[in-house]
Amino acid sequence: MAEKKEKLTSHGISSLTQDSDEIKEMYCEECERDNGEYATAVAFCVDCVEYKCKTCREYHRRHFKTHKIQDSDSMPQDFYFEKCSTHPQQLIKFYCSECSKLACQDCKDNAHGQCGDVYHLPTVASGIQKSDDFKDLQHDLDELFVDIIDTEKLLEAKSEVVEKQEEKATEICKEHSNKLIKALKQQHQIVIDAFDKKMEMTIARLKKERLELVQVLSEKERKFENKITKAETDIKEEVVSTNREFKELKSEHLNLVGNFKALTADLEQAQKLGKKCVLFIKYKLIKQLCENLHRNIEQIHQANIQHYKIKISETQAKELSLDHETSFFTFENVHASAVERxxxxxxxxxxxxxxxxxxxxxxxxxxxxxxxxxxxxxxxxxxxxxxxxxxxxxxxxxxxxxxxxxxxxxxxxxxxxxxxxxxxxxxxxxxxxxxxxxxxxxxxxxxxxxxxxxxxxxxxxxxxxxxxxxxxxxxxxxxxxxxxxxxxxxxxxxxxxxxxxxxxxxxxxxxxxxxxxxxxxxxxxxxxxxxxxxxxxxxxxxxxxxxxxxxxxxxxxxxxxxxxxxxxxxxxxxxxxxxxxxxxxxxxxxxxxxxxxxxxxxx
CATH class of the missing domain: 2.120.10.30 (TolB, C-terminal domain)
Structure with missing residues (x-):
């Protein structure tokens, strides 16, 4: 396929152009199925719903004289070359309106044998572009794209609030952690300095004691740092957990919008190239995606950001109190009515x-x-x-x-x-x-x-x-x-x-x-x-x-x-x-x- 170029139209749907595109011709289904050979189709049997080459056409006319044969000028030209996933040797030719499924000849005869509305795919797809349902979809796509733009602005505003809250919470925790650790080290240094004065009198005896004391205090520092680091980690996890639902909603929206843009581009390309069968299938896919995207946008508009604040404990910077302290930070939800406007x-x-x-x-x-x-x-x-x-x-x-x-x-x-x-x-x-x-x-x-x-x-x-x-x-x-x-x-x-x-x-x-x-x-x-x-x-x-x-x-x-x-x-x-x-x-x-x-x- 030629390289595709994409730009944003005034309605928000991608406009696709391509320098050239492969033009395919239909082949004889009987030759391909029975002999595994390729032969250009020059006729179409309406009763058998099969394309025939010149040889098979003459044979078919001889043995099935009542069948209606359309020559190359009048046979269906809207070819769809996808094979059936259940019967790989069969082309997909039909669409069942009752089941809303595509079908090959075997599927039509067996799985859809009791269905009353099974149509030849080119026939049912021929009027899709002029149908009211398709026009409604195009109108909905225009409106939905406007909603997407507005929602992106809303997401950006809400995301900014979320990020600022996370940044502030992290800053408060880190500042308080550093302050307490520094205070503890200062207290320990005072103890060490006092011991150094005593050591002058009994250097030999006290050197060993000083080393042991430093080791004990270092271990306390290590444990304290581990403890306050865990407290800091816990409060960060609670902050992240508070914002998780909104972020998941945002992620879902971005995925849906990505799929939406890709499908609308495919839809417009199929419409421009006149591939009605492809257009029909893309149209069915995008209708479901639109429903999901509408629901997601409504959820974003209804989503309320959970406001909160981090309170730090009034811990005294002394070894005894710090040693036994278990709560350094408190996470408190803030009622929406108390958030400044x-x-x-x-x-x-x-x-x-x-x-x-x-x-x-x-x-x-x-x-x-x-x-x-x-x-x-x-x-x-x-x-x-x-x-x-x-x-x-x-x-x-x-x-x-x-x-x-x-x-x-x-x-x-x-x-x-x-x-x-x-x-x-x-x-x-x-x-x-x-x-x-x-x-x-x-x-x-x-x-x-x-x-x-x-x-x-x-x-x-x-x-x-x-x-x-x-x-x-x-x-x-x-x-x-x-x-x-x-x-x-x-x-x-x-x-x-x-x-x-x-x-x-x-x-x-x-x-x-x-x-x-x-x-x-x-x-x-x-x-x-x-x-x-x-x-x-x-x-x-x-x-x-x-x-x-x-x-x-x-x-x-x-x-x-x-x-x-x-x-x-x-x-x-x-x-x-x-x-x-x-x-x-x-x-x-x-x-x-x-x-x-x-x-x-x-x-």
Missing amino acids: KVVFNFDISGQFDIISSLLVLSEHTLLILDWKKCNLVIYKLEKTQAICMDEIKFDTNPWDITKVSDCKVAITFLNEKMIILLKFSEDMKVLDITKIPGKGRCTGIAYKNNYFAVSYWGTGIVKILSMSGEVVKTFDKDDYGQKLFIDPCYLTVSPDNTMIYVSDCEKYGVICLTFDGKLKAVYKDDHLNLPYQLAVDEYGSVYACGVESDNVHQLSSDLTKVKILIDKSHGLDQPRCVAYCQNTKRLFVGMRNKIRVFNMSL
């Missing part, structure tokens, strides 16, 4: 807002904004770098907070009217239905979970669980010791697993976490979080609390441990009142009095 400013949403009181990401394409002063709900369509106002819904009174009930339904609290309303939207975000629910008081914050609402109440120190009809199911106001849980609960949200309620208390300047049974789990207070308002959580359980008077947004772990101040004045914040998160686009929306800043987030 990074933010990058994306764009601003500016409109005719007076006082924004709440934000809700209804979908990755839709943002809902409550304007307290204007008494309205503003619907925005989200794009990559901008937002477009779609509609405004006016109310008779001031709305406070909003929560998602379903993809087409939201609930809004009205403090002054002591009620909650349910809005149901159409696909184009037109209001289809409005349902009023008694709020059981001056309700402010609201969150939805499994047909129940968690609601906070203005100036009461109370959070209630309400049914969808407004009936009070539970009331939370005191902890297990009879102390008040809240002073003025303002906003609340629910953890991703629907087990925890997070409440911002604008009087306590803190965030409170409790279960749906009212059990207090954690409290967060910080000198740099003043007047906390709306809260948001991401898919990992991280909690985001905006401080109106501290001009910042705090990132907290799921147990309300401070991770970092994520956004502050340096990011352009001025009295942030609201915060919302979109899981699909990894965006954080921070609402100020009359403007919203949109940030892209990453681990």
